[in-house]
Amino acid sequence: MLGKLTIDALPFYSGIAMGGALIVVFAVLGVVALVTWLGQWRYLWTEWLTSLDHKRIGVMYVTLALLMLVRGFIDALMMRTQQAVALNSDGYLPPGHFDQIFTSHATIMVFFVAIPFLVGLFNVVVPQQIGARRLAFPFMNSACLWLTAAGAALVMISLVIGKFSTAGWNAYPPYSEAQFNPDVGVDYWIWAVLLSAIGSMLTGINFLVTIVKRRAPGMRLMMMPLFTWATLCTNILMVFAFPSLIVAAALLGLDRYLGMHFFTDGDGGNVMNYVSLFWIWGHPDVYILILPAFGVYSEVVATFSGRRIFGYESLVYSTAAITVLSLVVWLHHFLTMGAGSDVNAFFGRAAPLIAVPTAVTIFGWLFTMYRGRVQFTVPMLFTLGFIVTFVIGGMTGALLAVVPVDIHDTTFLVAHFHNLLIPGALFGYFAGYQYWFPKAFGFRLEEKWGRRAFWAWIVGFCLAFIPLYILGFMGMPQRLNRYYDPGWQPYLIVAECGALFILCGIIFLAVQLAASIRNRAALAVPTGDPWDGRTLEWATASPPAAYNFAVVPHVHGIDPWWAMKQAGATAPRPARFHDIIMPDNSSAGVVLGAMSFVFAFAMIWQIWWLAAVGALGIFAAVLSQTFRDHAEHRIPASEVEAIESRRILAPALVSGAPT
Amino acid sequence: MAAPPRLSKMPISPRRRQSTIKGYLVGVVLALVLTAIPFGLVATRALRPIQIFVVIGIAAIAQAVVHLRYFLHLDLKPSSQNKLIALCFAGVVLFILFGGTLWIMFNLNYRKM
Ligand code: HEM
Ligand SMILES: [Cu+2]
Numbered sequence: 001m002l003g004k005l006t007i008d009a010l011p012f013y014s015g016i017a018m019g020g021a022l023i024v025v026f027a028v029l030g031v032v033a034l035v036t037w038l039g040q041w042r043y044l045w046t047e048w049l050t051s052l053d054h055k056r057i058g059v060m061y062v063t064l065a066l067l068m069l070v071r072g073f074i075d076a077l078m079m080r081t082q083q084a085v086a087l088n089s090d091g092y093l094p095p096g097h098f099d100q101i102f103t104s105h106a107t108i109m110v111f112f113v114a115i116p117f118l119v120g121l122f123n124v125v126v127p128q129q130i131g132a133r134r135l136a137f138p139f140m141n142s143a144c145l146w147l148t149a150a151g152a153a154l155v156m157i158s159l160v161i162g163k164f165s166t167a168g169w170n171a172y173p174p175y176s177e178a179q180f181n182p183d184v185g186v187d188y189w190i191w192a193v194l195l196s197a198i199g200s201m202l203t204g205i206n207f208l209v210t211i212v213k214r215r216a217p218g219m220r221l222m223m224m225p226l227f228t229w230a231t232l233c234t235n236i237l238m239v240f241a242f243p244s245l246i247v248a249a250a251l252l253g254l255d256r257y258l259g260m261h262f263f264t265d266g267d268g269g270n271v272m273n274y275v276s277l278f279w280i281w282g283h284p285d286v287y288i289l290i291l292p293a294f295g296v297y298s299e300v301v302a303t304f305s306g307r308r309i310f311g312y313e314s315l316v317y318s319t320a321a322i323t324v325l326s327l328v329v330w331l332h333h334f335l336t337m338g339a340g341s342d343v344n345a346f347f348g349r350a351a352p353l354i355a356v357p358t359a360v361t362i363f364g365w366l367f368t369m370y371r372g373r374v375q376f377t378v379p380m381l382f383t384l385g386f387i388v389t390f391v392i393g394g395m396t397g398a399l400l401a402v403v404p405v406d407i408h409d410t411t412f413l414v415a416h417f418h419n420l421l422i423p424g425a426l427f428g429y430f431a432g433y434q435y436w437f438p439k440a441f442g443f444r445l446e447e448k449w450g451r452r453a454f455w456a457w458i459v460g461f462c463l464a465f466i467p468l469y470i471l472g473f474m475g476m477p478q479r480l481n482r483y484y485d486p487g488w489q490p491y492l493i494v495a496e497c498g499a500l501f502i503l504c505g506i507i508f509l510a511v512q513l514a515a516s517i518r519n520r521a522a523l524a525v526p527t528g529d530p531w532d533g534r535t536l537e538w539a540t541a542s543p544p545a546a547y548n549f550a551v552v553p554h555v556h557g558i559d560p561w562w563a564m565k566q567a568g569a570t571a572p573r574p575a576r577f578h579d580i581i582m583p584d585n586s587s588a589g590v591v592l593g594a595m596s597f598v599f600a601f602a603m604i605w606q607i608w609w610l611a612a613v614g615a616l617g618i619f620a621a622v623l624s625q626t627f628r629d630h631a632e633h634r635i636p637a638s639e640v641e642a643i644e645s646r647r648i649l650a651p652a653l654v655s656g657a658p659t
Numbered sequence: 660m661a662a663p664p665r666l667s668k669m670p671i672s673p674r675r676r677q678s679t680i681k682g683y684l685v686g687v688v689l690a691l692v693l694t695a696i697p698f699g700l701v702a703t704r705a706l707r708p709i710q711i712f713v714v715i716g717i718a719a720i721a722q723a724v725v726h727l728r729y730f731l732h733l734d735l736k737p738s739s740q741n742k743l744i745a746l747c748f749a750g751v752v753l754f755i756l757f758g759g760t761l762w763i764m765f766n767l768n769y770r771k772m
Contacts, residue, residue: 212741236748240749240752240756244756270764272763272764272767273760273764276760276763276764277760280756280760327752327755327756328755328759330759331759331763
């Protein structure tokens with residue numbers, strides 16, 4: 001009746017696991033109680049959960065990412081604490097539990113923090129940057145959000161019911177096969193990754209089509225803002241990379257569920273095939289996470305230097321070059337796995353090539369700043385913090401590519417990829433969050449707490465990861481639960497302090513949000529253009545109307561909004577308004593996500609009847625949306641006019657943004 | 660807002676609708692046949708393994724073409740330049756991915772023995 005699910009799945013075996021489970025349960029109950037107490041269920045359902053408005057969907061994505069960031073960070077803090085104390089002792093985490101934590105930390109950070117964060121930014125910004133009123137496939141967008149949320153919910157529920165995978169974030173077979181890992185942990189990993197990966201692939205298609213097909217008249221490819229370019233390249237990578245991960249995870253699932261032999265040790269299976277499939281996704285994925293951050297930095301640098309980005313074309317070509325190169329060099333992950341020397345020689349040299357376009361990009365930003373008057377706002381601080389730390393990361397990457405140096409699989413590697421992923425990706429998302437927050441909500445975020453958050457993050461990052469570089473040279477392997485070398489402990493304690501600084505950084509971000517909401521009247525941006533922006537997203541109201549642009553603008557060059565302001569024009573106001581057709585809300589996306597969750601949960605615990613229910617539910621949700629005849633509504637011209645005349649227009653030339 | 664005004668759906672002429680339905684049906688049948696062949700070969704082992712591999716590979720490529728042609732309505736008419744660029748790019752990337760995979764797999768195999 002309940003498959004493998006028994007009372008033993010509840011975490012009575014360990015106080016720490018029980019604590020985690022209780023926190024999750026009480027957090028969910030707390031949110032439910034709060035919404036009920038405020039009587040906001042109807043509002044939440046009609047205005048947000050079922051919305052097909054890309055701005056709302058974007059906000060929900062970013063909310064998901066920030067919530068999961070807290071969870072992923074708690075995992076990291078637990079690992080740091082364990083390693084700080086586990087000299088010649090067991091510390092406080094048994095090995096199995098430690099393994100679960102590094103697996104869930106990485107899975108969460110990659111699939112449920114970084115991806116939702118960047119997709120959220122795409123959603124809020126890209127359609128407005130290209131002068132579009134909506135995405136190409138609004139319903140698919142909502143479906144992707146809820147698929148991702150369902151995947152995140154699976155990882156969260158694994159804290160309460162059963163255990164998560166211990167096989168690392170890449171779940172390499174044969175260890176992840178049923179033979180060595182008969183429990184549900186790896187199944188949790190497989191299904192969470194599948195749901196999220198399917199969502200990401202479809203999102204890639206959605207934005208690719210939107211950017212190709214729905215640009216404002218006159219906007220040629222070479223006039224698109226750099227964030228849109230970054231998005232386009234990211235989407236291409238998503239479309240090509242994610243299918244590979246989906247196939248790898250699905251085949252691993254077939255091995256586990258149906259006893260097949262794709263990746264088993266014997267019977268014709270080949271482990272290396274999994275490794276190859278995984279990195280065909282995994283290597284581009286690093287750039288999927290980094291390119292959007294680069295896009296944000298470009299926008300931030302141009303805006304806060306008050307001038308056009310230096311070398312627009314070369315930045316575009318660099319982005320494209322990074323895209324193509326990153327699809328080619330995945331095999332360098334075989335460097336340590338005994339590939340022949342010709343394979344190694346090719347990929348050992350190909351990988352550092354990526355440094356060239358990266359350097360071009362960074363010099364583009366530096367020259368822009370050099371020639372402009374830089375305002376040190378919070379987004380700008382994150383950008384500068386990134387540039388400084390990334391140079392360190394780049395140099396260490398070059399060290400790693402020198403094959404014979406034996407620092408692979410040590411904490412050097414851990415420090416290296418965190419150097420890519422925290423300043424290289426997360427800081428960019430933070431910068432974007434600070435920069436476009438007034439766009440989405442109509443008021444700015446507090447500067448004071450933003451600065452404090454920045455300093456806490458950057459100091460914490462350096463303290464937490466520079467010791468790991470050193471430990472790597474001293475030979476400390478990654479994923480270590482206990483150790484016997486007293487020389488390592490001081491460094492690990494410093495790293496623990498770094499993690500505590502980062503904790504402060506996260507708390508300051510929360511304080512900043514709360515303080516800004518409280519002071520929203522003082523921080524309001526009535527003109528909608530708080531930073532004296534350059535690109536089209538600042539031409540709409542903040543927060544934008546459902547249709548973004550009452551009149552779709554004509555574009556004649558890069559930085560069209562800047563050009564309009566220079567020409568003395570404000571937001572274009574036509575003689576006559578027209579009706580606008582927009583997609584209706586739909587509950588099918590939420591149902592689809594909920595049913596995928598039910599289906600995946602049932603598959604994990606092998607509750608076959610429930611899986612059938614879930615599968616039917618998914619089918620019904622898709623079918624109902626497909627056969628909806630009138631999925632759009634018309635906003636009459638009079639209503640558009642009413643909305644637009646309520647808007648306070650930006651003065652023709654805004655001089656100097658508030659600092 | 661009061662009951663939203665209705666929108667007329669895209670008019671589809673009866674002839675066009677019929678032809679698309681026929682196209683989809685042809686596509687489904689072809690896809691099924693192309694799926695049945697590899698499974699049949701593996702189940703019956705009618706050929707030598709290396710031959711089966713080749714047939715499976717050809718069936719897979721044909722399968723992809725059928726999907727593109729009948730379900731995604733891609734054709735090689737010059738009218739759709741975007742499509743052509745996308746297709747060429749996809750071709751190159753797939754070539755790199757498949758070629759690279761085969762290269763590394765045989766390379767590893769060779770060194771294992
Ligand atoms: C916020 C601060 C963060 C801290 C303090 C932190 C800390 C850690 C620690 C202690 C480990 C285990 C290292 C070991 O194996 O010895 C780890 C692993 C990892 N982290 Fe982070 N991390 C952070 C953020 C991130 C972010 C933002 C990402 C990705 C976007 C990420 C991705 C990973 C990955 C992929 C692993 C490897 C897990 C494995 O071995 O399977 N981390 N992190
Ligand atoms: Cu790589």
